[in-house]
Amino acid sequence: MVANATKTRTIQQCESKGRENHSVVADMDGALLTQRGSFPYFALVAFDVGGILRLLLLLLVAPLAWISRHLLSESAEVRVLVFATFVGVKIRDIKSAANAVLPKHYSEDLHPDTWRVLSACGGRKCVVTVNPRIMVEPFLKNYLDVDAVLGTEILSWRGVATGLVAAPGVLSGEAKTVAVGKVFKDSPMPEIGIGGDAETIDFSFTNLCKEKYTVPSKPCARPVKPDELPKPVIFHDGRLVQKPTSLTALLIILWFPIAVPLSILRTLIATQLIPLSLSYYIFHLIGFPIIVKGAPPPKPNRSHGNGVAFVCSHKSVVDSVMVCVALGRPAVSIVYSVSRLTEIVSPLKSCRLMRDRAHDAKLISDILKSGLDLVICPEGTTCRENYLLRFSSLFAELTDEILPVAINLRAGMFYPSTVRGRKWLDMFFFTMNPRPVYEITFLDKLTPEQTCGGSGKSSYEVANNVQEMIGRVLKFECTNLTRKDKYRMLAGTDGLVGDKVKGG
Structure with a gap:
């Protein structure tokens, strides 16, 4: 695949008018969401499917996940989080949590500029993520009308998660580019590609697109208001009131x-x-x-x-x-x-x-x-x-x-x-x-x-x-x-x- 030489601009520079026939591919982590880390979403699933002991296990391995990300790769971090959260859990319980618990919290972290562009496009909408597809797909398809969701596949045996990821592995780096290419192989490549900030290794998939944009990291970015979604998340389930950061999870356990x-x-x-x-x-x-x-x-x-x-x-x-x-x-x-x-x-x-x-x-x-x-x-x-x-x-x-x-x-x-x-x-x-x-x-x-x-x-x-x-x-x-x-x-x-x- 040949990289597109088009200049990369920030998402604020992307014009959203006149996109009725345009397709778009966007990274979920750090682009579609204002939240950069994956730990809170894994923690929500961990507590829902395994209670306080599963949350404790996830918190104990969180330092290892952080070290893996900074010394090895983002892929290594995801493998650690997936194992601690999913090993021994029934697939139907994971799907249930993804349908009932996660949409409310994902909807509260939508990046306003990325959503402005994504919602304006009337062609195919594709979202890629390093996180397990089983976690993010219900929210993206049911509430944001996304057509294709590309994420890491988890390995299971007789309906139970093994804690490992399935081939070809964690969807990061060049693997995202390959996956996007397969989705659009029988159709024109998307007009718009949206990735995280230019320092991330997952930015390369936007080279397949005619226009490519980055989403600069802004901790103070205000998420999309609930009434701006095509389908408001009225109901949700799960026991935790707040999205559990590492500190919040520690306080809950203590x-x-x-x-x-x-x-x-x-x-x-x-x-x-x-x-x-x-x-x-x-x-x-x-x-x-x-x-x-x-x-x-x-x-x-x-x-x-x-x-x-x-x-x-x-x-x-x-x-x-x-x-x-x-x-x-x-x-x-x-x-x-x-x-x-x-x-x-x-x-x-x-x-x-x-x-x-x-x-x-x-x-x-x-x-x-x-x-x-x-x-x-x-x-x-x-x-x-x-x-x-x-x-x-x-x-x-x-x-x-x-x-x-x-x-x-x-x-x-x-x-x-x-x-x-x-x-x-x-x-x-x-x-x-x-x-x-x-x-x-x-x-x-x-x-x-x-x-x-x-x-x-x-x-x-x-x-x-x-x-x-x-x-x-x-x-x-x-x-x-x-x-x-x-x-x-x-x-x-x-x-x-x-x-x-x-x-x-």
């Missing part, structure tokens, strides 16, 4: 031996050892305060009228408990599914919905008619982004005693919710945070004009109105996406990620 007994102690105190009337004050003492806004309604008189349906946004498995702590009294928790351990330790009575509308309607109606309050999260599942899933309208059909509750939380280290993991651990991960905070806002109870019985509105209109009321308080966006849509997105089999509609 905190873990303290966090586990602290979590067990907090859970026992919060759920078994004290009455709900005292829980609000005890929660502050043991390090996870509850911030209550609005006026909680007084305790109902069971002999006069129905109970109140507290309709809440959904952030974690302990939402119902926290609402009752804020109320200072118990209520019945209405759930779609909950682990056996959660049922045992919960101080509240919980009733399962069977997803049979007639059965569920009778269950809720009987509870309210008995004068008991109930807490229900009509989204049906949690969402960590600033969005609300479509609300089920069932509660609006059964009662006019509806009080919306806006729930939000702050967790600095671990997320207290999961889709693919073990849900019974959710409460422990929440209480493992150094200082988790729950924010509960009681809105005004719906007036007769806002309910089905008092206004003649449909249950869907009432549910949409409640959703929008909560969304305004939390400054969240309402969507028409359902619980099933969320699971399809996390599996990478959706076509709905960009379909955001107010209401629902």
Whole structure:
């Protein structure tokens, strides 16, 4: 392959207009991403597929990876990281983490100038990377509409990663040039080639292109805003709140031996050892305060009228408990599914919905008619982004005693919710945070004009109105996406990620 003698310019000098028919090939590492190092992304996968011990192993070999890069090559560094992260891990677990965990973090590191050019090109889009293709492909294809992803292939045996890379080895240096040449062998070479700074050894593949650009290293470069992506990353999974740099990973590992007994102690105190009337004050003492806004309604008189349906946004498995702590009294928790351990330790009575509308309607109606309050999260599942899933309208059909509750939380280290993991651990991960905070806002109870019985509105209109009321308080966006849509997105089999509609 003959090198192109075209002068190399910086990406800021690349004109993005008039590129509707142009093809582009870009390096992911240091060009498409503002993040130069690969360790944080490997650490996210390591913790997701192997927990704290796998993260510890990766951190222990991190100095060896750094030495390998500076004394040997980038290829040697990648081999070390791949072995520590993937050895003995099922391929399906790696793919699951790549679909559910990594897109959110990759999307937060997109370089604005590289994305400006890449998104403007209407021809073939190709991205090359030294990192494993299995890690980056779901994000690039599902969210950036990239046509071809070229990366390092990992070796597996009977569905389990060996920790080694497959032939022809790590995709770095001249190997990138060869790979790009194969992709475009039956078509014209791409008009635009984008590589990292000129000092990197992976710059040579841009010589195949008519125009070649470099992306200078700028630590202060502001990443692309989420709303500028063709498909926003609404949902994500994984336990770690922050992208783990080496220092962050070290802090997590050092905190873990303290966090586990602290979590067990907090859970026992919060759920078994004290009455709900005292829980609000005890929660502050043991390090996870509850911030209550609005006026909680007084305790109902069971002999006069129905109970109140507290309709809440959904952030974690302990939402119902926290609402009752804020109320200072118990209520019945209405759930779609909950682990056996959660049922045992919960101080509240919980009733399962069977997803049979007639059965569920009778269950809720009987509870309210008995004068008991109930807490229900009509989204049906949690969402960590600033969005609300479509609300089920069932509660609006059964009662006019509806009080919306806006729930939000702050967790600095671990997320207290999961889709693919073990849900019974959710409460422990929440209480493992150094200082988790729950924010509960009681809105005004719906007036007769806002309910089905008092206004003649449909249950869907009432549910949409409640959703929008909560969304305004939390400054969240309402969507028409359902619980099933969320699971399809996390599996990478959706076509709905960009379909955001107010209401629902």
